[in-house]
Amino acid sequence: MKPGLLSSSGPLPPLADRVAEDLGLSTVIDAMAAGDDFLAETARTVLLSVPVASENVVYRQDVLADCLREPKLGRELYELAGRAVEAQRAAARSVYFDSPETLLNQSIATLTSFVGLLRELRSLVDRYRSRVSSAGFQQFFAMVGDQFDDEYLASATARIGQLGLDGNLLVSARLGAGNQSEGFALRRPERQARGLFRRNTTPKATYKLPYGDEAASRALSSLRDQALAGLAGAADQSARHVLAFFTTLRTEVAFYLGCLNLREALIARGAAVCRPTLHDSAFAFAGLYDPSLQLRLDHPAATNDLDAGGKPLIMVTGANRGGKSTFLRSVGLAQLMAAAGAFVAATAFTTSIGTGVFTHFTTDEDDSLTSGKFDEELRRMSQIADVIGPYGMLLCNESFQSTNEREGSDIARRIIDAMTGAGVRVVFVTHLHELARGLYEDGPPAVFLRAGRDRSFRLHEAAPEATSYGADLWKRSRSLAEMPASWSTS
Amino acid sequence: MLVCMIVSPPFAGLFGAPLPQEAREPGYFADLQLDQLVEAVVKGRERHNLVPAFSARLDDAAAIEQRQSVFAELADEDLLAAMRAFGDGLARCERQFEAAARVRHPRQAQRWRLNAIASYVSVVDAAIAALEKSAGLRGWLDWLREYRASADVAAMASEARALLAELGGLRYTLSISGDEITASPFADQEDLNAGTLDTFERFREGEVAPHEFDLRAGAEMNELHAAVLDLVVKLFPDVFDRVARFVDRHPAVRHPVIDVVERELRFALAWLDFIAPAQRAGLPFCLPNLRPAGRLEVTDTFDVLLAASRAPVTNDVALGDGESVLVVTGPNQGGKTTFARTIGQLYHLAALGLPVPGRSVALHAPDAILTHFDRGDRAGDLRSRLEDEITRMTEMLPKVTNRSVVILNEMFSSTTFADARAMSIDVLRDVLDAGAVGVCVTFIDELSRLDPRVVSLTTSAGTFRVTRGRADGEAHALALATRYGLTQDQLRARIGAHA
The missing domain is CATH 3.40.50.300 (P-loop containing nucleotide triphosphate hydrolases)
Known part of the structure; x- marks a missing residue:
């Protein structure tokens, strides 16, 4: 899922630095950035990228026209996406060592913030929906309304709730190439509502750690880590996918904010700008x-x-x-x-x-x-x-x-x-x-x-x-x- | 070695004779930079001991042609990929046997042996399947089919696969609570990992690199894995017993013919992989036509070692009727030495049966390649350098026959011009009289007019191309443009390629 306000953006061509230097691009970039490093970086990347097809250029020109008509829209989106990035950084800062359990907890915190921001995004979109006319904003707004409805936001909140585990783990496994257990996936334990008969016929084999054996305890905690790694990875991956959505949104909006900044700077000097x-x-x-x-x-x-x-x-x-x-x-x-x-x-x-x-x-x-x-x-x-x-x-x-x-x-x-x-x-x-x-x-x-x-x-x-x-x-x-x-x- | 004792059709490998495991480095290797070339070719494959195979020249045309026919068949890219997979598969099989010898838990060791046997069978099956889709290497296909169809191999293959599938299909849960681990057969509880990914799937735009935990556990983890494995064996005892009996029945599996072919393919792949970047860059390679002694006809050849790092110059060269020695003159840095070395390398590489640099190459399989290069970097004063040169030259000349190739590079440069001219003329006359093919790089113009059997070649500084006669006075600018790929034709093609 992409915000799609810039449509596609090509890679940086090999000689981009040279072109930027020869054309004196840095002064233009500074005016676009108006002191914001992220705006500068984005402007530079978008301007120097391999050009997109001309229908995509018109698409961007239309989005830019909306931004010009509604100057606060761009700034609000930029600020909201910025808070998502900051939420992720704050959660990462509170982690001091790298284990599946800490990563899982960090991901739970990040995802919780993200769901709140998605809710805010939806209300922002509701406010502006009738005030934009570009294909870019219209499809973005439609997507937000469609993908982040109340039902979805509630299901995401419920899922995040299941990730907080208590001390006991139930994990499925299979044998790896050397007959070691692997392919761990955390399972939700079944409710214990079964009859006596059923439980007795389920084959079971139990291993109890030798009492006071520290090496064995360390090994067991390694096994717990391995069992949790998959779930922590899944939660982390999910958080990063959502973060990527916000990061992309921030980057795309940043380009248009840069264009507005440059326009202001040139007009202030009495110069003209035009839509090509x-x-x-x-x-x-x-x-x-x-x-x-x-x-x-x-x-x-x-x-x-x-x-x-x-x-x-x-x-x-x-x-x-x-x-x-x-x-x-x-x-x-x-x-x-x-x-x-x-x-x-x-x-x-x-x-x-x-x-x-x-x-x-x-x-x-x-x-x-x-x-x-x-x-x-x-x-x-x-x-x-x-x-x-x-x-x-x-x-x-x-x-x-x-x-x-x-x-x-x-x-x-x-x-x-x-x-x-x-x-x-x-x-x-x-x-x-x-x-x-x-x-x-x-x-x-x-x-x-x-x-x-x-x-x-x-x-x-x-x-x-x-x-x-x-x-x-x-x-x-x-x-x-x-x-x-x-x-x-x- | 039960499996090895089956009756096979006579098949002595792809090349007809096994590649040598040892060989002396030929005397011309350093002069022709073949030592560097071979080092580059076998880089990363040192454990296969391929240097002797690239050092020992064949002088029998039939043996060379046998190897050429294998390379011709490997031009089929699918077949080549399959033969690469054959080598990779055998290496994997080997690593699995090594793992089996390393682990202590018997159930783990048995599993590695089972893996190794299954890998071996898969390698054989994959080779047969690939060969059946190709027209190449029929003799080997026949052998492999017969081998694979033999009762012992067939039974071993199906049993190994069945056991492996059974082990792979075992599913169980581990319940970890306090200091207890309880194993049970899997009962289809909901997967939280997948459920989480599923909830946020709509945000996925391409992959994010998974978080890498440093979960390296100490040796104690092996003990715990073994303990858990014991639990799993208790849940499913029967299959583990059958695995144990199976691997005991098959202590060794590899057939010697497989080893011979593996080595031949490693030799072929080392060369083909080395020349692949140059081929992708559009440089031609071909299998030489073997001719009677003295015939030489080459188009678009180049220095294959240089081609690994940048686009080399290509050259045409031919000896017509009554011609036997090429004398190369021209400005310094004009590519003369590179040219001489390229021709020398061509004879060696052709005599290994390899595809060689060039659009077309016709030459003979020499009885000897003799080189004399100025070793200016050697310590000592001019006098001893000259003595050393004369000694080397007088030892070399008697070995020259009408089947030899002689490469002379800037001989006697440490003496006076007059002396060098007189001595060089004598040397060149000896080479001419012996009837050998010669390449002589020199700063002495007279050598190019010495005899009707001498062909005069010159280089030009701009293009590095070697052509008959004098440089054609081509403008320096055009030469430069050509060198940078900026002539009109070159540019059009380059820009067009980005359309």
């Missing part, structure tokens, strides 16, 4: 910005607009410090968040839910021509090829500039052709002019964006230029006069 539109092949946005940058700024961050249509490749060239990397991060973060069912940092965002976002960023600013670095870049690209599938998104930031331009362009071109040919969407920031020019002349369908030197940090559609602006930046940093904007050769 899903479309099989389109890729378009308006007012897209980098939320991670915005959260660190007091003024509005630069935004970009684009309609790439069905073109699989976006090539970004132009000035250093012109907003290229920020643009790349804004695309990556928006795609991650859209695929998770969250809001995105834009006024409008249309995309297809692919198979995940992968990043290939230069590891540092030092572009020295060492074969070791080039090797490392190739190795990282190969790791991406190990996991990326068709409909994935690959973000490259100045990849393969650690070798000479011809070789770097040659390698990059092969990779871009193969990736786009296999259905991967590629956004590639580069100073490799031979690469950009070649793709412009005869490459896969592509949009070419260029960063200007006008300090607007906005990109515009334009053919690649022959000159990079490294010299420009160099001169600027030397406090020389700024070059005129018409310096370029295009």
Whole structure:
């Protein structure tokens, strides 16, 4: 039984840490967490997981809309599930040694608390039932009403009552591989309402421990432990199944609380968020910005607009410090968040839910021509090829500039052709002019964006230029006069 | 040994001759890294003493082909799995006999013997069932059927199973109260364990790991178990008496033919398990075609030891009419030595009857594999190193025949270029004149032009592939892309695999 508010969530892909670091995800996560470590952990896991199918994304978007309309609903569910986790921890804390008997008692305490919380959950659901409209909340509420009715809660309470045993044990057994007794199962003793005749015909054999034999007493207590282990294990397993239900509920709600927190933080800075539109092949946005940058700024961050249509490749060239990397991060973060069912940092965002976002960023600013670095870049690209599938998104930031331009362009071109040919969407920031020019002349369908030197940090559609602006930046940093904007050769 | 004395059809094992239990390590083992290879192959199977079986080369084509036919039949995955189960089952049977010898309570010892006999029968039955579903290993199937059908084995099998089922079906309750344990036949009281799980079943989403108690009891627990067993014997005395009589009648069960086949299968499985990861990674293996001396034709071979850790380079190589020696030149770190070693290993592995690395392999069964590798790591000054080399070389050359394989790696690198060239030419001439197959890795280009019987091979640093003639000047970038699996074709295939 699952709450089902997130529907399914995929596993973390192998390169998730890298993607998080390259995209500056931690600032976003901090805003989602608002100081709660569990919210942070959940947000990170959900955002970086292998994306779910697009119908599941819409399902989450609808649940999020309910949470936005009823902000207290999410917090109440989160708090209730949190108390279940705390009840389990409190019971575990009171146990000092590991024996079947102590585990059994601990499980009885935990299960008793859980049944009380299930009762509370049902009354919470009754209060909110008419106020939600998403499929997610409706099925969750229906499930709670159906599974935790009075009859069930009473039977669970009765069962917990039977687990408190007195000193005598009746246990069934069979012979194991070495003729030792095993397969113990605790039995409820039959009432002694039988006639004398019946009792006398039941075969019996009795062993009485030798008086004062300590070793034999220890052995008997071991046998009791073995006999009880099965019941203690069953009670413990039951408690953990119920706990898993509450833990899952807490995790699922935590993700939506995180989304609300992030939205508040961005709106407080005057920025917009939107619910993304899903479309099989389109890729378009308006007012897209980098939320991670915005959260660190007091003024509005630069935004970009684009309609790439069905073109699989976006090539970004132009000035250093012109907003290229920020643009790349804004695309990556928006795609991650859209695929998770969250809001995105834009006024409008249309995309297809692919198979995940992968990043290939230069590891540092030092572009020295060492074969070791080039090797490392190739190795990282190969790791991406190990996991990326068709409909994935690959973000490259100045990849393969650690070798000479011809070789770097040659390698990059092969990779871009193969990736786009296999259905991967590629956004590639580069100073490799031979690469950009070649793709412009005869490459896969592509949009070419260029960063200007006008300090607007906005990109515009334009053919690649022959000159990079490294010299420009160099001169600027030397406090020389700024070059005129018409310096370029295009 | 009552059971062993039945009349069987003549059957001497799968390979026709038992695998050796002892063998000297061949002189070329270290040079060709066959010592490391064999160590890797038998890792975790040390108690089966398989190293001699992997050391002793066959030089008779018919004997090699007999083994190859067994490997060909083991290509049937179901059959292979069944033969693995055969070995596992016999090991389990052995452990049960050991347990019987270890325990003191007679009823417990009898039970372990009964388990062991039943395991043995099950192993035989499972092998027959698997062989009947397969087309392979008919001779062994015939033997097993006859063995299993013999009156003694058949009676033993059915009785063991019946007794085991009877013991397994005994159900009783123990009532523990104070310092008393009372055993009674089971009377169907309600199961609290199952009832509890059932109540909370609706919450189950996948398994949770069961709580592991540390319930290791001391030796005193054995005494209590024995006491409880005595109670159970009192409840059901008859079946325990029959078990005792049965195991007394069957003190030993294993037939010697079973031992021979078990060893052969352990040998085969050790190799097949070792190459399995490489096969799964798409690397080809094949059973070599055995040819007259001097013929060599190989496609897509590779270093099988290297393949265990990463994707190796594959190479094609052939000796045409009138060709007998491969001279390999090229840049350092280009894969020359690996190539020479790979060819040497190929001859050894082929002569064991094994599937070898390569898409197709044709070669002969050599009378000798002779290697000369620079042992630069050996202590001593250059002069004594050179003396040592010359001694080894002069001892080796007279052994070369037209059925031999000679692998020479960077000979005489510790002397001057002129001297090395002159001496190397002499060595190569001897090998050529003897008519042996040779692989010679060298930094001396002239050797590749020494004689029409010499084939010149070169390596390129980027790809590590060995090809005829000079390197083809392929761009470094493409070579690198290939190495990382990033060419267009490679990438398409890799991405497509995640669709």
